[in-house]
Structure formats: structure tokens, C-alpha cells
Amino acid sequence: MAIHNQKINPEDDLGFGPQPVIKNQPLINKDGTPNVKRVGLPFFNTANNYHNLITMSWTKFWVLVVSGYLIINILFAFIYMLCGPGSLDGTSGNTTFHHFMDSLFFSAQTISTVGYGHISPRGMASNSIAALESMMGLLAFALATGLLYGRFSRPSAQIAFSKNILIAPYLEKSRGLMFRLANLRRNMLIDLDIEIMFSFNETVDGKTLRRFYPLKLERRKVSVLTLNWTVVHPLDENSPLVDMTLDDLEKSEAGFTILLRAFDDTFSQTVHARTSYQYDDVIWGAKFKPIFNRDADGGIILDLSKINDHELIEV
Numbered sequence: 001m002a003i004h005n006q007k008i009n010p011e012d013d014l015g016f017g018p019q020p021v022i023k024n025q026p027l028i029n030k031d032g033t034p035n036v037k038r039v040g041l042p043f044f045n046t047a048n049n050y051h052n053l054i055t056m057s058w059t060k061f062w063v064l065v066v067s068g069y070l071i072i073n074i075l076f077a078f079i080y081m082l083c084g085p086g087s088l089d090g091t092s093g094n095t096t097f098h099h100f101m102d103s104l105f106f107s108a109q110t111i112s113t114v115g116y117g118h119i120s121p122r123g124m125a126s127n128s129i130a131a132l133e134s135m136m137g138l139l140a141f142a143l144a145t146g147l148l149y150g151r152f153s154r155p156s157a158q159i160a161f162s163k164n165i166l167i168a169p170y171l172e173k174s175r176g177l178m179f180r181l182a183n184l185r186r187n188m189l190i191d192l193d194i195e196i197m198f199s200f201n202e203t204v205d206g207k208t209l210r211r212f213y214p215l216k217l218e219r220r221k222v223s224v225l226t227l228n229w230t231v232v233h234p235l236d237e238n239s240p241l242v243d244m245t246l247d248d249l250e251k252s253e254a255g256f257t258i259l260l261r262a263f264d265d266t267f268s269q270t271v272h273a274r275t276s277y278q279y280d281d282v283i284w285g286a287k288f289k290p291i292f293n294r295d296a297d298g299g300i301i302l303d304l305s306k307i308n309d310h311e312l313i314e315v
Helices: 049-055 058-082 096-111 124-153 246-251
Strands: 159-161 165-170 174-183 189-204 207-214 221-224 228-234 255-264 269-278 282-284 286-288 292-294 300-302 310-312
Touching: 049 124, 058 096, 058 124, 096 124, 159 269, 165 286, 174 255, 189 228, 246 282
Parallel strands: 165 282
Antiparallel strands: 159 174, 165 174, 174 228, 189 207, 189 221, 189 255, 255 269, 286 310, 292 300
16 A cells, blocks of 8 residues: 655544554544543533533434423322322322322423313422422423524534445546535535545554545535535545555555535534545445436426435446
């Protein structure tokens, strides 16, 4: 494997330093998160609670919200039952199960401050518990509303990257390393700036180190992302990949980290997107198929489901 005309820049390490990649573990996951497991934190660590609630998937978020709502209501239903069958007026249940269900629905009405009036607390104990629950409900719903607003208002880039990175013909008699991307949203992204960091394992004096090289691109910036963007690194004499083969990439556990920055015109803020490709994501001798066509009126139709469509060719 030959890497020539390249100087090592200690700043080009993405914060991972010279640690080698083992078993083809990516430095950056496909979703842009760093592939680092953090241990040694206290079990009841509250430092990242807000960040986790804001950034977790919508599925996990709603499971957490609904589970918390059910658990709190079930807990208060048992507390009302411990106060005795006469602690709630208006209940019609004769069995323990029906009494529990009456207590559960009364708890749901109290925590949301709905209070239909059919069931009401009686006695100091049940009234005190209902007052406490209603206060907790106000605080909990205010917190949930703030989290919802934070999740919706958080600026982020929704970029679709091609699944593979290709070695394809470039210009007349050259080759290029290329992938493509597109905006999944209808908003306007302007002043896009992209960077590809090529990394691989190298043995120096019997020690395996991770090397990082920024790749020179055909075009690093675009003014507006309206269609798709095929990002190309020319495999010329200045490229560290010019003499490498697919076997070289595999032996060195090579990878490509993609860093994208853009200005979101809707939020008037800079947004970021990240992804990565490993050596087994590289397809040697292929080119992308067109991703857009025209309708009957001549308008452009962008089909995002074809972002990774390609065909094999000779290079």
C-alpha cells in the first residue's frame, strides 16, 4: 500500500488520536454519532438527562413518556386504595379490581387537572394525596411540553447519504471516489461545506497507528442544495488512494468519515450532518444512476428512493 506526497498533520485525527481501528469498527457510526462507549459514570448520572431526552429517537421518547404516565397513575391508584374503600366518593365498584380501576381513572383525572366531578376524594388523607398529585401533574406536563418544544425546535440536518461509496470513471481517462447525498426536507440549505477524512491503519516500528488524511475534492462547497450532490475525490497523482486496491483498503481497515456543514434558511442557524463508510462499503467499478427525471410539464422530479442506485461498469 502506497501513500505518497502526503504529510501527517497531527490535527487531522477527528479527536480519536492514533488509536488503530480493530475488527472494522467505524470511528463515526452511520447516523453520525461517535463509536465510543463511555463507562465509569455514576449510576444516577443526571448530567446528560436533558440531552438524552432531546436527542433520543421519537419511539423511545414516546415509550418513556407513556410508560412514566402509566407508572405514576398506577402508583397513585394503589395509594388511594391504601386509604380505604371510603376514601373516594362516587365509586361504583364492588370488587378489588373495580375499586382499583376507579382509583386509576380518578388518578388520571387528577394528574391532568381535568376533574370530571363523578369521583371525588373524601377525608384528609385522600384530599392531601390528590392535592400532591395535581401539583406533580402540572409540573410533569410543563416538563413534557418543554421537551416537545425542544425536540421540534432543535435545528438539525436530515441528509440522505448513498449506502455505498463508489470507484467510478471521472472525466475522460481518470477515476474518482464518489458518493452522493440529498436533502430529505423541503427546507433550503445554503452555503454547504463538506469534508472527507480518509483514515487507515499503518504499522510504524512494529506499532499499529491510525493515520488520517483530508481528501481533496472536485468541489468542496455548493451555494444551494436543490437536487442531489455527487461528491467526488479525483484519484489523480496527488491522491493518497491512487495506488491502493480494494485489498489494501481491507488490510488497513480503511474508512471514510464525512463531515457536512450547511446553513438552514428556515432556522437561520448552521446545521451539521455526519456519516462514515468502511472498506466493505466501497464498490469498485460502478457509477450512480440518475436520481431525477421530468414530468409531463417539464418539471424536475427528485426520487430520493434511488439515492443509492448504481450499475457496475469497467474502470
